[in-house]
Amino acid sequence: MRFDLITIFPEFFTGPLDHGILRRARETGLVNVNIQDLREFTKDKHRTVDDRPFGGGEGMVLKPAPLFEAVESLLGRSMGDAAQPQPPDPKTAIVLLSAAGKLFHQETARRFAQLDRILFICGRYEGVDERVATYLATEEISIGDYVLSGGELAAMLILDSVTRLLPGALGNEASSQNESFAAVSNASATLTENEDDRSPNFSRHSPLATRHFLLDYPHYTRPAEYRGWQVPEVLIGGNHAEVAKWRSAAAIEKTRRNRPDLLAPEVLGP
Numbered sequence: 423m424r425f426d427l428i429t430i431f432p433e434f435f436t437g438p439l440d441h442g443i444l445r446r447a448r449e450t451g452l453v454n455v456n457i458q459d460l461r462e463f464t465k466d467k468h469r470t471v472d473d474r475p476f477g478g479g480e481g482m483v484l485k486p487a488p489l490f491e492a493v494e495s496l497l498g499r500s501m502g503d504a505a506q507p508q509p510p511d512p513k514t515a516i517v518l519l520s521a522a523g524k525l526f527h528q529e530t531a532r533r534f535a536q537l538d539r540i541l542f543i544c545g546r547y548e549g550v551d552e553r554v555a556t557y558l559a560t561e562e563i564s565i566g567d568y569v570l571s572g573g574e575l576a577a578m579l580i581l582d583s584v585t586r587l588l589p590g591a592l593g594n595e596a597s598s599q600n601e602s603f604a605a606v607s608n609a610s611a612t613l614t615e616n617e618d619d620r621s622p623n624f625s626r627h628s629p630l631a632t633r634h635f636l637l638d639y640p641h642y643t644r645p646a647e648y649r650g651w652q653v654p655e656v657l658i659g660g661n662h663a664e665v666a667k668w669r670s671a672a673a674i675e676k677t678r679r680n681r682p683d684l685l686a687p688e689v690l691g692p
């Protein structure tokens with residue numbers, strides 16, 4: 423898969439791409455990451471990428487021309503104009519990072535992981551000329567309800583979460599299937615009244631009647647006792663069925679505690 427990061431701060435990405443899963447994915451050729459300096463697509467001696475907003479107001483806005491030309495150069499084709507817009511290849515996403523975009527979720531990462539190529543447009547200043555969102559980008563994406571100084575961190579976050587979903591990126595394929603935000607069916611999922619005897623029968627991959635999401639179950643490692651805090655007994659006993667049951671219940675409990683919004687109302691309870 424190929425990623426292109428269009429930015430006015432190319433050095434921003436030295437470091438984040440050079441560790442762990444991302445580094446290995448690059449080294450093995452699973453992903454190819456290209457960092458594009460937006461200023462290469464300016465024509466004046468000051469390499470200007472921004473200008474004052476029409477209508478007045480605070481700050482500066484990234485101009486459309488360098489962004490259109492950067493994308494066209496990277497794709498090797500024209501994106502057209504108002505008279506004849508040219509949509510990109512459906513296996514390519516042009517993602518504008520924007521606090522005003524649609525929220526990024528694990529499901530978005532899964533959808534992106536099916537693509538061949540993603541170009542990220544990293545905004546700065548007050549943002550980006552709206553024609554980029556409307557006529558160039560295929561997606562306008564926010565990573566959360568807060569305002570960052572630029573799109574670089576957001577692009578990096580998406581690139582990371584998509585890469586780990588690519589087959590072969592993780593040492594253990596199962597680990598991306600059982601992580602937080604795995605979709606589950608609530609068709610057969612109920613919590614029993616007895617808090618000590620929860621036996622939810624979640625199936626993470628069954629056909630879904632109503633979908634909702636679970637956070638990951640809690641993980642423990644050695645020592646079994648640390649400062650008097652014990653690892654739950656069931657995890658040490660070696661009974662795989664009991665461990666699986668405990669993990670299902672613990673995942674629901676953790677989701678209920680930290681992210682009740684992810685649970686279907688019938689699982690969440692009163």
Ligand code: SAM
Pocket residue numbers: 518519520521522543544545546547548549550563564565566567568569570571572573574576
């Ligand atoms: N004036 C904009 C607003 O109020 O929505 C904020 C602009 S912000 C200072 C500069 C750039 O940071 C944006 O163009 C965008 O690329 C990036 N950015 C800021 N918050 C973001 C978020 N939550 N998700 C994705 N990108 C974000």
